[in-house]
Amino acid sequence: MNYEQDIKMLYAPEDSLILVVDDTTTNLEIVFDILMNVGFKVITENDGKRAIQQVEYRLPDLILLDVMMPGIDGFETCKLLKENSATCDIPIIFMTANSDTDSKVKGLSIGAVDYITKPFHEEELLARIKTHLQLRNLTKTLEKRVAERTAALSKALKDLQESQLQLVQTEKMSALGQLVAGVAHEINNPVGFIHGNLGHASVYFQDMINIINLYQQHYPNPVPEIQEEIAAIDLKYMLADLPNLISSMKEGVQRIRNISTSLRTFSRADSDRKIYCNIHDGIDSTIMILKHRLKASENRPDIQVIKDYDSLPELECFIGQLNQVFMNLLANAIDALEESNVGRTYIEIEANPNKVLIQTTLTEDKNHILIRIKDNGMGMSTDVQQKIFDYLFTTKPVGQGTGLGLSIARQIVVEKHGGTLEVNSVLGEGSEFIIKLPIQ
Numbered sequence: 001m002n003y004e005q006d007i008k009m010l011y012a013p014e015d016s017l018i019l020v021v022d023d024t025t026t027n028l029e030i031v032f033d034i035l036m037n038v039g040f041k042v043i044t045e046n047d048g049k050r051a052i053q054q055v056e057y058r059l060p061d062l063i064l065l066d067v068m069m070p071g072i073d074g075f076e077t078c079k080l081l082k083e084n085s086a087t088c089d090i091p092i093i094f095m096t097a098n099s100d101t102d103s104k105v106k107g108l109s110i111g112a113v114d115y116i117t118k119p120f121h122e123e124e125l126l127a128r129i130k131t132h133l134q135l136r137n138l139t140k141t142l143e144k145r146v147a148e149r150t151a152a153l154s155k156a157l158k159d160l161q162e163s164q165l166q167l168v169q170t171e172k173m174s175a176l177g178q179l180v181a182g183v184a185h186e187i188n189n190p191v192g193f194i195h196g197n198l199g200h201a202s203v204y205f206q207d208m209i210n211i212i213n214l215y216q217q218h219y220p221n222p223v224p225e226i227q228e229e230i231a232a233i234d235l236k237y238m239l240a241d242l243p244n245l246i247s248s249m250k251e252g253v254q255r256i257r258n259i260s261t262s263l264r265t266f267s268r269a270d271s272d273r274k275i276y277c278n279i280h281d282g283i284d285s286t287i288m289i290l291k292h293r294l295k296a297s298e299n300r301p302d303i304q305v306i307k308d309y310d311s312l313p314e315l316e317c318f319i320g321q322l323n324q325v326f327m328n329l330l331a332n333a334i335d336a337l338e339e340s341n342v343g344r345t346y347i348e349i350e351a352n353p354n355k356v357l358i359q360t361t362l363t364e365d366k367n368h369i370l371i372r373i374k375d376n377g378m379g380m381s382t383d384v385q386q387k388i389f390d391y392l393f394t395t396k397p398v399g400q401g402t403g404l405g406l407s408i409a410r411q412i413v414v415e416k417h418g419g420t421l422e423v424n425s426v427l428g429e430g431s432e433f434i435i436k437l438p439i440q
Contacts, residue, residue: 015061017043017058017061018043018062018129019064020042020044021047021048021051021064021069022064023068027095031095043058043060047071047072048077048080052080056087060090062092063093064093064095065078065092065095066094067095067098067107075106075110081111089139091132092111092112092113093114093115093128094112096117097117114131114132116128191256194253195254198253209242212239258288261285274317274440277316278312278314279317279322279369280309282322286326286330287305289327290331290334300346301350301354302353305355307358310361312360315437315440318412318417325413325421328408329433332405334356336377336378336430336431337354339378340378356373357374359371368438372435374431374433375432376429378427379427380431385425388406388423389410413435419437420436421434
């Protein structure tokens with residue numbers, strides 16, 4: 001009785017199901033009673049074919065299998081079970097009256113874990129069952145731990161790669177920000193000087209024009225030498241064109257100032273906390289920086305940028321990082337449009353011009369900002385769409401794409417801002433990226 005109590009404690013039999021297969025009813029009854037008495041769950045079958053059907057319906061933890069049976073014998077039954085991936089790990093113990101070495105070797109070679117010779121002793125039967133159930137449980141536990149450890153290591157590796165990626169990108173953007181800020185500062189000084197002095201120069205030139213006009217009114221007939229000089233410099237044209245020159249210089253200086261402002265806005269260094277910003281300023285600064293790629297060339301007309309901005313509240317965000325996202329998505333849109341132009345003539349492109357639509361809206365519940373960047377380029381297949389945000393995935397030729405841009409973009413949107421970044425695309429029609437950002 002004490003032995004049976006020990007068996008129950010060791011096996012946790014309520015969790016173990018044993019299938020007993022034997023064509024002799026008496027043997028089945030004996031084994032059934034022994035196993036049930038110590039608390040195992042037991043199912044029985046009297047031939048190999050029915051045993052296989054039973055296993056497919058309900059997987060046991062261990063099988064006690066008679067060797068000599070009508071139909072398919074124990075060896076064949078064992079072989080079929082081991083060939084099935086769903087049942088190959090179930091431990092099989094042969095029960096046989098034949099104890100010759102050749103039979104044992106054959107059984108073990110096809111996958112059995114042990115042999116019990118009839119007639120068997122109850123203690124021996126339970127001891128062997130105990131051993132192989134423990135081995136199976138240990139194997140399962142080990143496999144589970146290996147799987148969990150592998151998953152943990154994989155996640156740790158992925159987190160490390162993403163951290164390194166973000167660190168490298170942050171350092172790069174920080175260095176770029178410092179460089180651009182320095183260049184913008186150096187540009188601002190002379191540009192500010194020119195911009196300020198152009199106003200005074202305009203007033204001075206106007207005063208000089210007024211004086212010249214007064215001289216012409218009061219001295220309509222100057223000496224020949226002055227008349228010759230007036231004719232040589234075409235004074236009338238000069239006086240008419242000079243205001244235009246001043247105006248053009250003012251416009252050029254203002255454009256330089258706008259570019260400088262856009263550079264400083266785009267490369268703005270993020271602090272260790274979010275700040276409230278106008279998203280449209282970030283988008284506009286990115287467009288300004290990419291303007292050289294949007295201009296017409298000998299191969300195509302301008303790429304049209306259509307802005308459809310909603311009235312948005314200021315967003316608490318890391319604006320420098322979001323500008324990276326806008327830059328990546330807009331640059332990719334331009335790449336897609338240029339790819340779609342391959343093989344098309346200038347006139348064909350002009351008839352169906354390249355377009356980038358940038359739309360901003362509030363969601364219906366007013367809790368999120370939606371930013372849509374859509375192009376009418378090549379589009380993407382379903383397979384590419386599923387991989388587009390994967391680390392190091394790129395469809396561009398070697399040397400032209402790193403596969404980091406969209407991975408970083410999603411990381412910034414999702415992890416840094418708690419938003420989402422999704423793509424909708426139809427092959428041959430274009431792609432649309434949708435950024436969804438929560439309003440804090």
